[in-house]
Amino acid sequence: MQQAVAVAIKYDNDDPDVEPLMALFDQTFLTRFNTRLIRGGDEPVYLPADDQTPYHQVVFAHGYFSSALHEIAHWCIAGQQRRLLEDYGYWYCPDGRDATQQREFEQVEVKPQAIEWAMTIAANRRFQVSTDNLNGAEPDRESFTRRVRAQLLSYLHSGFPPRAALFINALREKFNGPELNQAWLDKEYPQ
Template sequence: MLELRAETAIDDGDAEVGPLMALFDATFSRDFNTRLIRGGHEPVYLPATAQTPYHQVVFAHGYFSSALHEIAHWCIAGEQRRLLEDYGYWYCPDGRDATQQREFEQVEVKPQAIEWAMTIAANRRFQVSTDNLNGAEPDRAGFTRRVRAQLLSYLQSGFPERASLFIDALRDRFNGPELTTDFLAKDYPHD
């Protein structure tokens, strides 16, 4: 029986969230002792404890896109970071000033590039998240270009191993297209 650590889970009604959770667990629970958990308001990564003997990638509100975003962060985190709550990172919440927003975006480029690839593999449409509704106005177009450039770099040099495994699993499960630079140019043209 799964123990839900986050606030009361909310189901956004997306019928593919359950299959996504099952796919993550089938891909990673045995080798990495990690489960994907539908959570409440705030996403969080929780390492295993005596009470919960597996690591938890907790995504917000049962949203498919939140799950992919949190999975992307997990795919980048190294072994030592995966032993720390939220990988040991300090999070600056919504309401960031311009400098804090630039720092936030710099850290988010790689995970959002992986999330973009996962979103395409899951046969969905991607949109960057600047996550700052009550702060400095973000440069959404500029951030999208930086995330896209990182995605192109991953396409040329390869994705991190866990990300690559999950992109393939998503494509198989959700019949997503093969992600190529040609597909990206056609479906997601530059500004």
């Protein structure tokens, strides 16, 4: 389904673009939304401001650039009330999901992963969907990729959520990413 990766994908926590990404997020959102992007440990999490920390935190795993974009995408679609709750008030079903749980997981992941895909391209990197179930039911990766792609095309035609659009533009400026449109997507990610 996807072509060979032409760009080296950076996954280690020594990625030199992580610090600039964190700074870009803070520059874009700290003043208006009192929210910072924070390098974390094993598990990503969203933490609203509290008595100990006066700002909201989008915490991504291990300093991975891709984890940061994924968590930012979730933040970009969370409503104002959800952003007052730890992990937006959602319960996360961890790795090891059965087939039904995996379908439910993928259903709620379509929109954030479509936004993550656009952000990844804007950051001049290569995207790959995450089915996040290494020790559970075998996911249908191609079907999930098609659903995420369809949502990305929908966003391209109807517009991204406002915070997502703002950050996609900031990423493109910072990392010299290409202008994303359907023609570019069809060329670089043919079905």
